[in-house]
Amino acid sequence: MSGSVRVVGLGPGPERWITPEARAVLDDATDLVGYRTYLARLEVREGQRVHDSDNGDELARARHALALASEGARVAVVSGGDPGVFAMAAAVLEALALRPVAERDLDVQVLPGVTAMLAAAARLGAPLGNDFCAINLSDNLKPWDVIARRLTLAAEADFVIALYNPASRARPEQVHRAFVLLRAVRAPETVVVFAKAIGRPDEEVFVTTLGEADPSLADMRTLLLIGASATRCVARPAGTPWVYTPRRIDGEVS
Amino acid sequence: MSGSVRVVGLGPGPERWITPEARAVLDDATDLVGYRTYLARLEVREGQRVHDSDNGDELARARHALALASEGARVAVVSGGDPGVFAMAAAVLEALALRPVAERDLDVQVLPGVTAMLAAAARLGAPLGNDFCAINLSDNLKPWDVIARRLTLAAEADFVIALYNPASRARPEQVHRAFVLLRAVRAPETVVVFAKAIGRPDEEVFVTTLGEADPSLADMRTLLLIGASATRCVARPAGTPWVYTPRRIDGEVS
Numbered sequence: 001m002s003g004s005v006r007v008v009g010l011g012p013g014p015e016r017w018i019t020p021e022a023r024a025v026l027d028d029a030t031d032l033v034g035y036r037t038y039l040a041r042l043e044v045r046e047g048q049r050v051h052d053s054d055n056g057d058e059l060a061r062a063r064h065a066l067a068l069a070s071e072g073a074r075v076a077v078v079s080g081g082d083p084g085v086f087a088m089a090a091a092v093l094e095a096l097a098l099r100p101v102a103e104r105d106l107d108v109q110v111l112p113g114v115t116a117m118l119a120a121a122a123r124l125g126a127p128l129g130n131d132f133c134a135i136n137l138s139d140n141l142k143p144w145d146v147i148a149r150r151l152t153l154a155a156e157a158d159f160v161i162a163l164y165n166p167a168s169r170a171r172p173e174q175v176h177r178a179f180v181l182l183r184a185v186r187a188p189e190t191v192v193v194f195a196k197a198i199g200r201p202d203e204e205v206f207v208t209t210l211g212e213a214d215p216s217l218a219d220m221r222t223l224l225l226i227g228a229s230a231t232r233c234v235a236r237p238a239g240t241p242w243v244y245t246p247r248r249i250d251g252e253v254s
Numbered sequence: 255m256s257g258s259v260r261v262v263g264l265g266p267g268p269e270r271w272i273t274p275e276a277r278a279v280l281d282d283a284t285d286l287v288g289y290r291t292y293l294a295r296l297e298v299r300e301g302q303r304v305h306d307s308d309n310g311d312e313l314a315r316a317r318h319a320l321a322l323a324s325e326g327a328r329v330a331v332v333s334g335g336d337p338g339v340f341a342m343a344a345a346v347l348e349a350l351a352l353r354p355v356a357e358r359d360l361d362v363q364v365l366p367g368v369t370a371m372l373a374a375a376a377r378l379g380a381p382l383g384n385d386f387c388a389i390n391l392s393d394n395l396k397p398w399d400v401i402a403r404r405l406t407l408a409a410e411a412d413f414v415i416a417l418y419n420p421a422s423r424a425r426p427e428q429v430h431r432a433f434v435l436l437r438a439v440r441a442p443e444t445v446v447v448f449a450k451a452i453g454r455p456d457e458e459v460f461v462t463t464l465g466e467a468d469p470s471l472a473d474m475r476t477l478l479l480i481g482a483s484a485t486r487c488v489a490r491p492a493g494t495p496w497v498y499t500p501r502r503i504d505g506e507v508s
Contacts, residue, residue, distance in 0.1 A: 021270035090383030093498035129344030133387035142503035244347035249396035
């Protein structure tokens with residue numbers, strides 16, 4: 001009875017962004033564990049057991065996955081995007097850490113995937129072409145003060161900033177507060193991108209500026225990108241402009 | 255004569271991390287353009303033209319790719335990792351921006367991939383489980399002052415910090431200077447990971463602390479991860495410990 005846990009990501013949406021490694025795990029698993037919305041994207045093979053759950057309660061889901069593996073199951077724990085970025089990998093590690101060392105001898109692996117900011121960046125061109133950071137704007141699990149401090153320091157560092165989970169129905173206010181903080185540091189002409197449901201049939205992208213952006217347009221399926229001072233738009237003959245951040249930053253290069 | 259440019263990433267190494275989308279582009283391309291080391295990883299199909307070049311001179315490589323597409327070629331511009339993270343996508347956008355708007359009507363797309371920090375994170379568990387940043391430590395294209403300021407602010411923000419290109423034979427000193435800056439802000443017990451050639455046959459991973467780390471062990475194939483204050487190790491019954499950053503940060507959660 002040697003079971004296993006593989007923590008995989010489906011990427012932001014389409015099959016074409018699921019790595020061959022993750023696809024093989026999904027096909028081979030006896031048990032699929034995850035948030036209902038992600039599992040609904042999968043074609044379940046005959047004989048596979050599906051353990052879906054509501055959003056939240058990731059730790060309970062992770063412990064359940066480890067328990068199934070202890071009983072011999074080949075478990076795929078499924079996230080959207082990359083499992084290591086604001087997703088299930090941390091919960092699985094927390095669940096492992098709660099076990100005595102001797103009971104951590106399970107065959108557990110985390111497999112990398114395509115996270116939302118990389119897909120959004122590719123769609124726009126190369127907004128992450130220079131130094132960047134990723135901040136989860138949800139304050140369900142961390143104090144707003146921590147988020148606020150990180151936003152201000154990231155703005156001062158002139159990082160490109162990717163904001164995950166900017167808003168939900170239960171948390172409409174954080175993204176407004178975030179824009180207040182960002183506008184206190186960054187220029188109004190800073191490039192801002194709203195990238196919604198990238199790679200999915202209802203994908204929407206628009207490019208605006210920090211001064212003009214309406215934060216209330218962000219929802220839980222939106223990834224926000226706040227440009228660095230050097231981030232610029234490149235007009236195309238038609239359609240949304242390209243956005244990129246140059247590799248070169250002028251100054252006295254050492 | 256309608257050519258195209260697809261900017262793709264090979265991921266950090268093995269075929270199992272190349273997305274099906276990128277694989278299809280590589281198979282379909284008439285022309286492969288890229289840095290010699292990355293192109294050497296590919297099996298070239300009969301009839302495909304290979305345009306390899308030394309590292310550096312990314313802009314010339316990007317302009318060449320656009321010129322080939324203008325002549326009708328289906329060009330794959332090849333990076334390691336994800337093409338949008340310190341790689342060829344920004345160079346292709348720069349090359350596009352240098353053209354008059356009317357001549358930007360080329361069929362250009364950037365396709366997302368698995369970047370090194372995600373593969374390294376997966377290998378370790380979930381070190382990027384909370385807010386993080388990515389800094390390219392090369393000062394070939396930006397002043398060291400910009401890098402130094404970003405390092406210090408990122409350390410103050412308590413981000414997990416991924417350091418790309420920490421050192422090369424021509425630039426052995428930057429990583430030492432970076433550790434001096436990080437040690438001035440972060441505690442000596444901060445978790446530090448050296449992840450070298452992840453996913454490749456000569457992969458090496460070791461976990462240490464900011465106080466004990468020897469920066470001279472980093473080279474151009476190393477990705478460095480500097481933990482946040484909450485990042486912790488989880489012992490396994492044998493081997494390298496797991497590393498993860500909890501999703502929850504204690505404090506008064508709003």
